Amino acid sequence: MKALITGPMLAAAVVLAIPAAASPPQGSGTAWDIVADLTTEVGPRLDGSEREAAARAWAAARLKALGFQNVREEPFTIRGFVRGEDRARLLAPAVQPLAITALGYSPATPAKGIEGEVAYFPTLDALKAAPAGSLAGRIAFVDHAMRANQDGSGYGPFGNVRRQGPGIAATKGAIAIIIRSAGTDNHRNPHTGVSSFPDGVKPIPAGAVSNPDADLIARTAAAGRSMRVALTLTSHPQDGMPSGNVVGDLVGSNPALAPIIVACHLDSWDLGTGAIDDGAGCAIVTAAALKAHAAGTQRTIRVLWAGSEELGGWGGIAYAKAHANEPHALAMESDFGADRVWRVKLNLADEALAARIAAALNPLGIVRGDAKANGGEDVGAIIEAQKLAVIDLNQDGTRYFDYHHTPDDTLDKVDPVQLQQNVDAWAIVLGIVGNAESDLKPVG
Numbered sequence: 001m002k003a004l005i006t007g008p009m010l011a012a013a014v015v016l017a018i019p020a021a022a023s024p025p026q027g028s029g030t031a032w033d034i035v036a037d038l039t040t041e042v043g044p045r046l047d048g049s050e051r052e053a054a055a056r057a058w059a060a061a062r063l064k065a066l067g068f069q070n071v072r073e074e075p076f077t078i079r080g081f082v083r084g085e086d087r088a089r090l091l092a093p094a095v096q097p098l099a100i101t102a103l104g105y106s107p108a109t110p111a112k113g114i115e116g117e118v119a120y121f122p123t124l125d126a127l128k129a130a131p132a133g134s135l136a137g138r139i140a141f142v143d144h145a146m147r148a149n150q151d152g153s154g155y156g157p158f159g160n161v162r163r164q165g166p167g168i169a170a171t172k173g174a175i176a177i178i179i180r181s182a183g184t185d186n187h188r189n190p191h192t193g194v195s196s197f198p199d200g201v202k203p204i205p206a207g208a209v210s211n212p213d214a215d216l217i218a219r220t221a222a223a224g225r226s227m228r229v230a231l232t233l234t235s236h237p238q239d240g241m242p243s244g245n246v247v248g249d250l251v252g253s254n255p256a257l258a259p260i261i262v263a264c265h266l267d268s269w270d271l272g273t274g275a276i277d278d279g280a281g282c283a284i285v286t287a288a289a290l291k292a293h294a295a296g297t298q299r300t301i302r303v304l305w306a307g308s309e310e311l312g313g314w315g316g317i318a319y320a321k322a323h324a325n326e327p328h329a330l331a332m333e334s335d336f337g338a339d340r341v342w343r344v345k346l347n348l349a350d351e352a353l354a355a356r357i358a359a360a361l362n363p364l365g366i367v368r369g370d371a372k373a374n375g376g377e378d379v380g381a382i383i384e385a386q387k388l389a390v391i392d393l394n395q396d397g398t399r400y401f402d403y404h405h406t407p408d409d410t411l412d413k414v415d416p417v418q419l420q421q422n423v424d425a426w427a428i429v430l431g432i433v434g435n436a437e438s439d440l441k442p443v444g
């Protein structure tokens with residue numbers, strides 16, 4: 001009798017014939033589990049959304065399970081942003097779809113969309129130089145030349161196209177603005193991120209297109225061809241949305257010494273799953289705090305998983321206000337992905353202690369930087385209010401802005417080996433400062 005392959009047997013044969021996909025990196029340990037579980041069980045967690053609230057509940061449960069004490073959610077209210085459907089098309093000289101995303105706090109266009117002639121600006125300075133009223137009825141396009149580099153310093157000046165461009169275009173009469181994404185990849189992924197409009201300026205719809213789409217617009221402009229764009233953005237701001245911080249302590253053995261605060265942010269942009277921005281940061285600071293505490297620390301290590309960083313650092317501001325009357329000794333933050341730490345910067349008056357920390361990090365390939373540490377968005381307000389000592393562990397940012405604020409910010413971009421190097425570096429620092437009995441003061 002002939003063998004007949006039918007039903008389940010056939011299905012099994014077909015499954016076996018499919019070649020395995022490239023396997024994603026698989027890690028293990030506390031840090032990996034935090035970023036893997038947060039991105040799997042909660043996913044994107046935009047400021048003010050129901051998913052950000054779900055993330056707070058998830059985070060509080062996880063911190064308690066890991067042995068943190070005094071775990072609590074500290075709610076506050078923000079002006080949030082609701083993602084709708086964002087679409088754009090080049091209508092002339094050729095009809096082409098544009099991969100676009102609305103920028104944070106962009107108002108919506110009318111539901112039927114808007115159309116306008118494109119005014120191309122190669123730089124933000126060129127936009128600034130445009131005469132008042134010269135953009136009336138037109139859609140501004142602002143280009144820039146951000147490139148990848150190790151310290152991520154391009155994000156400051158080129159990111160200003162996103163932060164400031166919409167407000168400037170609005171003051172000159174533009175009906176909308178489109179920018180080249182603040183990103184360094186060549187994928188068809190636009191990079192979102194927050195924008196703002198100065199007081200008294202009527203906000204205009206603002207979106208970012210992917211780099212290949214921006215290249216198309218730049219080529220067309222260079223050829224001297226006029227362009228028209230159709231734009232429909234239904235994303236929009238919304239007042240009175242709930243957000244909050246999650247805080248937990250690993251209580252030290254000497255209550256007379258002020259605590260160390262280590263921070264990350266729990267919210268994320270909604271296009272990806274917030275694995276590198278900033279699930280990895282929460283994973284790193286939490287795993288390192290546990291590791292240092294387990295080895296013995298005199299000072300309490302407080303973990304702050306801040307809410308609503310992306311739309312304006314609202315969590316850091318709320319924390320500084322809520323904890324203004326409590327002493328803090330030193331602040332640190334992790335919010336630059338999961339790639340390895342390559343440099344330490346210290347703002348510590350005790351130079352012997354600073355040198356000891358730098359020497360202890362040396363075997364991990366970490367060098368001491370000349371510039372002063374400055375913390376970040378989630379600890380900036382408390383550092384400023386209390387004049388705290390600060391240590392920065394700078395991560396390699398070479399590929400960070402390929403994925404930042406895009407659909408590509410997903411778990412597979414986290415390299416478990418580099419993630420663990422971060423945890424080891426942080427644990428070394430927390431072990432030293434957590435047992436430093438001298439006053440931890442900044443240089444200035």
Ligand code: ZN
Pocket residue numbers: 265277278309335336
């Ligand atoms: Zn971030």
Ligand code: ZN
Pocket residue numbers: 277310405
């Ligand atoms: Zn971000």
